[in-house]
Amino acid sequence: MTHVKPKFAMYWAASCGGCEIAVLNTHEKILDVDANFDVVFWPVAMDAKYKDVEAMEDGSILLTLFNGGIRNDENEHIAKLLRQKSKILVAFGSCACEGCIPGLANLSPVGEIVHTAFNTISTDNPHEIYPRTSYDVPEGELHIPKLEKTLRPLDHVVDVDYYMPGCPPESHQIAAVLDLVIDVLHGRATLPPKGSTIGVGNSTVCDECPRARNVKLIKEFKRIQDIAPADPDLCLLEQGIPCNGPATCSGCNARCPQAGAQCIGCYGPAQGVTDYGARLITAFSSVIDATTPEEIERILDGIPDPTGQVYRFSLPASLLMANREAFKAK
Amino acid sequence: MTDQFEPTIIGFTCNWCSYRAADLAGTARMKYAPNVRLIRLMCSGRLDPTFVLRALSGGADGVMITGCHPGECHYIEQNYKALRRFLLLRRVLTGLGIEPERVKLVWASAAEGAKFAAETTTFVEEIRKLGPLCWGKDEDGRMKDDEDIGNSSIKTHPSSFEKEVPA
Numbered sequence: 001m002t003h004v005k006p007k008f009a010m011y012w013a014a015s016c017g018g019c020e021i022a023v024l025n026t027h028e029k030i031l032d033v034d035a036n037f038d039v040v041f042w043p044v045a046m047d048a049k050y051k052d053v054e055a056m057e058d059g060s061i062l063l064t065l066f067n068g069g070i071r072n073d074e075n076e077h078i079a080k081l082l083r084q085k086s087k088i089l090v091a092f093g094s095c096a097c098e099g100c101i102p103g104l105a106n107l108s109p110v111g112e113i114v115h116t117a118f119n120t121i122s123t124d125n126p127h128e129i130y131p132r133t134s135y136d137v138p139e140g141e142l143h144i145p146k147l148e149k150t151l152r153p154l155d156h157v158v159d160v161d162y163y164m165p166g167c168p169p170e171s172h173q174i175a176a177v178l179d180l181v182i183d184v185l186h187g188r189a190t191l192p193p194k195g196s197t198i199g200v201g202n203s204t205v206c207d208e209c210p211r212a213r214n215v216k217l218i219k220e221f222k223r224i225q226d227i228a229p230a231d232p233d234l235c236l237l238e239q240g241i242p243c244n245g246p247a248t249c250s251g252c253n254a255r256c257p258q259a260g261a262q263c264i265g266c267y268g269p270a271q272g273v274t275d276y277g278a279r280l281i282t283a284f285s286s287v288i289d290a291t292t293p294e295e296i297e298r299i300l301d302g303i304p305d306p307t308g309q310v311y312r313f314s315l316p317a318s319l320l321m322a323n324r325e326a327f328k329a330k
Numbered sequence: 331m332t333d334q335f336e337p338t339i340i341g342f343t344c345n346w347c348s349y350r351a352a353d354l355a356g357t358a359r360m361k362y363a364p365n366v367r368l369i370r371l372m373c374s375g376r377l378d379p380t381f382v383l384r385a386l387s388g389g390a391d392g393v394m395i396t397g398c399h400p401g402e403c404h405y406i407e408q409n410y411k412a413l414r415r416f417l418l419l420r421r422v423l424t425g426l427g428i429e430p431e432r433v434k435l436v437w438a439s440a441a442e443g444a445k446f447a448a449e450t451t452t453f454v455e456e457i458r459k460l461g462p463l464c465w466g467k468d469e470d471g472r473m474k475d476d477e478d479i480g481n482s483s484i485k486t487h488p489s490s491f492e493k494e495v496p497a
């Protein structure tokens with residue numbers, strides 16, 4: 001009998017595809033995947049059908065990286081299917097972990113989302129044609145997936161073994177995780193406890209950020225493009241630019257502040273943070289130099305969309321959204 | 331038995347002033363609405379906005395935060411911190427579609443039992459007017475159609491997914 005390689009799968013639900021590119025971006029590391037795994041399902045990289053996955057034995061896929069949130073009934077079906085077929089299911093990328101940018105659509109009713117997509121000034125749709133979930137053609141009945149009312153993170157639908165945040169996760173982190181799994185396969189390492197967040201640091205982005213912090217208080221919040229140029233060495237928050245670094249998990253080497261832009265929080269909540277937005281509310285409040293309600297409100301006017309600012313990547317996984325009945329899996 | 335909605339309110343009080351105000355209201359046998367469950371913190375500056383979100387997501391209809399008057403904080407100026415967090419939190423809640431009036435900040439000194447009692451009663455009335463903080467759900471636990479949620483300010487297109495394709 002020949003040696004059988006463990007099976008690997010990757011899937012995209014409601015996502016942008018950036019996570020897949022990030023995996024391909026591990027360059028020669030991708031060859032290790034091929035050398036160590038039998039890739040059985042990976043829509044972006046190879047042709048396979050759902051029925052091929054359905055035919056697999058339960059638990060026969062060793063590792064599945066699942067990216068994207070659950071936005072329609074097809075996403076949900078495949079999430080459940082891959083859970084059943086996989087030993088290790090990783091919520092891969094911010095969309096799967098916390099809902100990410102597609103999750104911001106939870107602030108709008110689904111009807112309005114469809115309307116915006118199919119019938120606004122940017123869309124020429126004089127007959128108001130909208131997609132239907134089923135349609136009869138001579139060859140038979142066609143189905144397209146039905147949008148659900150909200151986007152849910154993967155773990156609101158199925159049990160998840162590991163979380164790997166990032167929009168997308170950094171390639172060096174992906175490579176490190178792939179190395180770990182390969183080491184486990186060869187008996188050189190053991191897996192972290194179930195439920196762990198992997199491929200991240202254990203601190204905050206501020207901790208990796210080289211900018212100097214001087215406990216400077218601010219009289220104004222500003223958009224980074226409105227101050228030219230920002231001091232390259234001073235903490236952005238102390239320059240009045242809302243930077244999400246204090247609440248965000250480290251692991252990206254403070255990529256954005258190093259490049260001159262504020263952290264927007266794509267690595268998700270740092271360890272010990274229950275609600276990402278709440279932690280940021282505390283962080284932003286702490287630099288405001290004012291004691292009267294009027295003055296504080298004036299300073300806060302400098303953050304035009306506070307909800308989007310503090311929940312840009314984590315709205316569906318936030319405390320309030322998570323408890324909406326709408327999010328509970330059946 | 332009345333059908334009147336009895337809101338559940340979580341109150342966070344600081345140890346030094348506002349909790350004593352509540353105590354005073356009690357020992358002086360002042361009458362006020364019984365809907366508030368108090369949680370004592372050492373200082374209003376200890377109020378992590380997470381506590382408020384946790385209360386609201388766990389079933390509270392409103393949250394009352396109380397602290398010492400500005401300038402009288404036992405930890406110098408932590409109540410200003412509470413004020414800043416409170417004001418930003420209200421903005422974030424508004425963006426989430428939650429009425430910001432569901433969270434209230436009250437300054438009360440240890441001597442102001444009457445003020446504490448009156449503010450509590452007023453707040454309970456305000457929340458009663460707003461109604462329960464519920465998200466709406468249907469039988470299988472999902473959110474109701476947006477049309478059913480009632481006074482939603484956002485108009486939903488009625489025919490999404492259903493429109494016939496013209497021949």
Ligand code: SF4
Pocket residue numbers: 014015016017018019020067068092093094095096100101166167168169
């Ligand atoms: S996490 Fe970011 S990169 Fe990955 S699919 Fe979502 S939006 Fe794209």
Ligand code: SF4
Pocket residue numbers: 205206207209210211213234235236237238243244245246254257262263
């Ligand atoms: S707030 Fe932003 S700029 Fe300041 S130290 Fe943290 S990551 Fe760096």
Ligand code: SF4
Pocket residue numbers: 167205248249252253254255256257262263264265266267268
């Ligand atoms: S600095 Fe922030 S936004 Fe930028 S990559 Fe890191 S976690 Fe993401």
